[in-house]
Amino acid sequence: MKAYNIKRAALCVALGACLATLAPSAFAQDGAVVGRLTSDAGQVPAGATVTVRNPATGFVRSVQADSKGSYRIPLLPVGTYDMEVSLPGGAASRVGQVTVSLGSATTVNVPLGAVSTLGTVEVRAPQVVSMVDVKSTESATNITREELSRLPVDRDITAVALLAPGAVKGKGSLGGQGISFGGSSVAENTVYINGLNVTDFYNRVGFSSVPFSFYQEFQVKTGGYSVEFGRSTGGVINAVTRSGSNDFKAGAELVFEPRAWQSQARDRYDGDGSRYITASRDDYSRSALNVFASGALVQDRLFFFGMYEARDYTPNSTNDAGTVFNRGTADDPFWGGKLDWQITDNQMLSLFGFSDKSDTVTDVYRYDHDTGTVAAERNNQIYNTVGGRNWSGTYSWQVNNDLTMKLMYGENKRNRTQSSLMDENCNRVFDNRTASQGVPSNLQGDRSCTSSSQLESALDTRKAARADFEWSIGNHLLRFGLDREENTSDYERAYPGPGGLRYDIYYRTPGSSLNGGTVPASGLVARTRRYEVAGSFETINSAYYLEDNWQVTPNFLLNIGARVEGFDNKGGDGDSYIKIDNMIAPRLGFAWDVRGDGTTKVFGNLGRYYLPVANVINIKQAGGFLDERTWYEFLGYTGATNNVPNLGGQIGPVDNSQGDGSVPDLRAEVNRDMDPVYQDEAILGFQHMLSESWSVAASVTYRRLSNAIDDMNITATGQCGAIDGVWIMGNPGRTNTVWGDTNCDGSNDGWIDIDTSKEGWALYDDDGNYVGQRGWVKPKRDYKALELQVDRAWDGKWGFNASYTLAYGRGNAEGPVNSDTDFADAGRTENFDNPWVNYRGYGYLANDRRHQFKFRGSYALTENLSVAATLGVQSGSPITRFGAGNPFDDTDFHSYYVCVSNCQSTVPSERVFVHSPRGGDGRTPWTYDLDVSVSYKVPIPTDLRLKLAVYNVLNQQRVVTVDQDYEPQDSIGTPNPMYGYGTGFQSPRYAQLTVTWNY
Incomplete structure (x- = not known):
């Protein structure tokens, strides 16, 4: 669906009104009601007031229509409202029910008739029932829990x-x-x-x-x-x-997915009939029982919703070779709740929190696929922790008829921890040789006695704050605000086993060059790798925005806006690693009600969107990062239970060019004038209502991403050979500025510009002579x-x-x-x-x-x-x-x-x-x-x-x-x-x- 709720038709029928249009986006977790009051004579009675009331919560909000009859009621929690129109000193006249959807605005245009001697205005039923969103410039799909229940x-x-x-x-x-x-x-x-x-x-x-x-x-x-x-x-x-209401409600829900109700996954075989993926024992059993309660702590003012869910998840899986069987268990409960305080008719405070933290314990057994036998004794046990506690507080205030505001602060936490019983004594060992190199298939690949790929302990914490405003001035709705996030990763990572080493076995052509040395006559080599990082890494993302939704004519809406963003990714030393400011993201959109009756719309928009730099960049490139690789002759396996190989003589030097454990001079490893990653987008669309229930839509979209931030291995620049084998974070195909050797004295002393569309990678002939870039x-x-x-x-x-x-x-x-x-x-x-x-x-x-x-x-x-x-x-x-x-x-x-x-x-x-x-x-x-x-x-x-x-x-x-x-x-x-x-x-x-x- 293009930006409309699937329940629109039923809603419109209930009103006898055109309710299907969506105005420009409301605040993220709210909706709005907008529209016009019209009369036969073209004159709207002065002082006309539009009121919506949620019968479930007693929430009431009113605004006064302007001289042209236009009105907007923002900051409405999702739900169903009764709507009425009144004049000063007169009784209210009921319009009907209005459903407010998430992130959108419902348009209700109300024809008015005569005014009685008592000041009561007559409300006439509009003639058009529409499912077309004549004021939306977005492409969006709204889906309610009621639809999903079906x-x-x-x-x-x-x-x-x-x-x-x-x-x-x-x-x-x-x-x-x-x-x-x-x-x-x-x-x-x-x-x-x-x-x-x-x-x-x-x-x-x-x-x-x-x-x-x-x-x-x-x-x-x-x-x-x-x-x-x-x-x-x-x-x-x-x-x-979900939120609470005046009516006390409670309930429970059981979700049951037994493994007996699952079809068996298929094992996969190659052209020779050899099994290369074992999946026939991969299944799970999942069940969850949640209970909830909601209601009013203070009638019409303070509401609660709370839920507790008990969970039981037991996944089974095997490795591809069919030699290992994993049996997991995860049974941590979920809890969450929401408090809504309607301080006044114009002010609301909401508090929301939940915990999705979950621990999974996996028992690892030896397994024989051919006989279906699982060993009686456990071989290992793996521990994984994900999720965390999250909360936010939101305050909204309709300051007056034309100005509204919303303030929010919240925290989002995600754990990512992995370890196992065997981590202390078992290294990771991989034999990368193939059958053509004389290694049987059962001895290829992973030969580790632990299935932990790494020891990882991480906690990601987001602290988010934002302020959003709407200000209505005549035919213009100005939307403006700012938001800021502080994203901190506390992180530790290493390989398991003694020394934190991973072993990889290869076959190389005897006598060929390898790591500055020579492959031995046997062709058998092993590489050890230590791969460690630790520290606290922070990124600050900030933005402010301004948008004008201009109703140029009653049938044509123009949306003009800009968002200005900044990203500041900091290294393990707390200094900025990648910092990009003043990224201007313009947005331009329009919506045209072609016939003026809400049945046909043409819409479009142009926009630019920026992508932040993920925290993994700070951690892997700008911390106390150690990546130490050493090559040896491989002399066979020791025969020990951990399969650690016998190593011969070292081949070439120890390579820690990608990190030696300290926070380096990052100026030499990151583009000083980094350009951001952004995407330009253009959309043109059409919607038409065929009947009260049926609608059709068509749109074309074009998106273009024109930049990247990624790591590059700069081997030379043609400037004194100043940068040789250095990994930098930069913009491929653009000019990158890094700290290097400008006067050929062997030390970095100034900034060097490298046009990576032309240079940055040294070329050599067969004899090793430098021939260009x-x-x-x-x-x-x-x-x-x-x-x-x-x-x-x-x-x-x-x-x-x-x-x-x-x-x-x-x-x-x-x-x-x-x-x-x-x-x-x-x-x-x-x-x-x-x-x-x-x-x-x-x-x-x-x-x-x-x-x-x-x-x-x-x-x-x-x-x-x-x-x-x-x-x-x-x-x-x-x-x-x-x-x-x-x-x-x-x-x-x-x-x-x-x-x-x-x-x-x-x-x-x-x-x-x-x-x-x-x-x-x-x-x-x-x-x-x-x-x-x-x-x-x-x-x-x-x-x-x-x-x-x-x-x-x-x-x-x-x-x-x-x-x-x-x-x-x-x-x-x-x-x-x-x-x-x-x-x-x-x-x-x-x-x-x-x-x-x-x-």
Whole structure:
């Protein structure tokens, strides 16, 4: 849906009025009612007052219409209101009921008739019932908990957001809470709960969340959002939770997902019939019981809502080889609540808090897939902690008829801690050799006695404050405000085991160069790596905005605004590492009521959006960061239980160029004049009402991302060879200014400008002679889409929505994370490590889905029995054949070249490569996700409802991601036998029973 609530038609029928239009966005967790009073003679009686009253809470708010009859009632909590019009000294005349939706404004135009001798005005029924949003310039989807109670939508905010047209689930390990909106990566979105930003700021993948039953309404903004929202080049998910009322209410809800109601996941086999993914024992059992209560502590003034949810989640999984079985348990409860104090009719204070902290304990056992035997004794135990406590306080005040304000302060906390029983004695050990190199498949890969990839202890704390204002001046509605976030990461990370070392075993061509040394005659080498970081890292994001919503004519709205942002990412020493100020994000939009009757609208907008730098950059690049890599000859395994290898002589020096444990002089490692990451967007749309219930919509969207902040390995600049092998954070393809050696005396003494579109990477011939410089291609990403929609609003009997999106997402960089190579550290991808990684890499990006069809609908068979279904159909994603080298120099990063002959030659120029274009190996299969549900209201005095939902009814388990490394890294010319095989699949069919009781 484009910016309208699906219940509009029923609402309009109840009023006999045109209520479907949405004015420019209201404050994040509120709505508004706007419109005009009109009369036959064109004159509005002086002093006319419009009042809305929420019968559930006694909340009352009134405004006086201006001389033209226009009025606006802002800062209205989501809900249903009675509306009336009155004149000075006269009795109020009832208009009808008005539903206020999240983040939007309901337009009610009221025709007035004669005024009685007692001063009572006659209210006449308007002639038009409209579902078209003639005053909205956004692309957004509003979905209420009432609609979700009818539909088979998994109880997760991500599943709700995926109902929006064009939204795509992320790939690989980034797909958990990740969504791609409008061609963006999954690390570019923002999530709000009751106006509090709860987005993960460590790497921007994920967010805090609350139980489904705690939410009241969702708004998913997919484009064109106003200046109130920022720090996103993807989408915005805006949610509001339930509140109390004068009526005491209580209830309970049981959600039950037993493993017996799940289809078995399929094991996956290669072309030789060998199992490479073991999944048939991967399942879970999940149940949750929540109880809630709400009511009034003081009638018409002070209300509460509280919820407690007991949880039990027991996931089982195996490793790919089928040798390890994991049995997890998570049973931490959720608690949350909300207090609303209506201080006066014009002032309100709301307090909101919840805890989503959860500990998962996983027992690890040895396992034999062929016999299905799980060892009796536990081999290890892993501990994971996520989530934390969150709260906010919001004060709103309608100062007078024209001015309103809202103030908010809140804190959002997310723990990220991982450890295990075996961490003290077990190192990570990986054997990267292949069968062609004489290593049996059962001895390849992970040979660790611990499954902990790292020891991590982290607490991310956001302190957020904002002030928002609205001021109505004639035909202009001015919206302005400011917001500030202090995001602090307290972080420690290291590899497990003695010395904190990870061991990787490789085969290299005997006699070839390696790390400044020579590969021994055996070709067997091992690399040890210490990878540690610790400290407290702060980022301050600030912004202020101004927007004018100008009603140029009664039928034409012009939205003009700008948001000015600043990002200040600080290092472990507390000094600014990356600081970017005065980023101006202009926004321009319009909405044209073509016929003047609210049935047809043309709208559009232009905007610029900036993306903050994730805290992972501060931590990994600007802290006491140690990355120590040492190469040795590999002499075989010791035979000890921890599989630590025997090491021979050291090969080359210890390499700690990426961090030696101290906070370095960061001027040499970061672009002094950093340009921000931003996206420009243009949207043009059309909506038309076919009848009181049916509407259609169409829109075209264009987005262009033109910059990146990423790490680059600068090997030389042509200036004294001053910068050699230094990793810097900068803007690929642009001029970067870093501290370096300006007078060739061997010490850094001044600023050096490096035009990385032309220089920054040294080129050498076969004899090692320097022959020149190479620069980086500029990052590009563009998205073009056509969206078509048809909607049939729910009328108590049935409702339906269908959308089709035709989209093209091209570029040479997905964004701050990379789905192709499954890299989740935002802003530290491999894309720009050297110029050859992205050379000739422009093409269809990982989140490109050419065709998307989405359907959802519900039908009431009887008063108590209803059925519903959702169907998602989408084409596959591009497949790229990644190589491990290039024809231009002797490096082994991912590339868009594949070696076809002389690949093992020690003379780089003798190797023969062919270009392997992005997306050149076809696409993954189309996927079909059909979910169905049946709901039954038990005919007893209390409200008891049963809902059985079945997800992925067809049990489609198609491939959604594949191994795209044709040549594994460090293995030029050695084909990966697993290339093209699936690595990610649709989840098997499962069923969910929900029992809801309300009193």
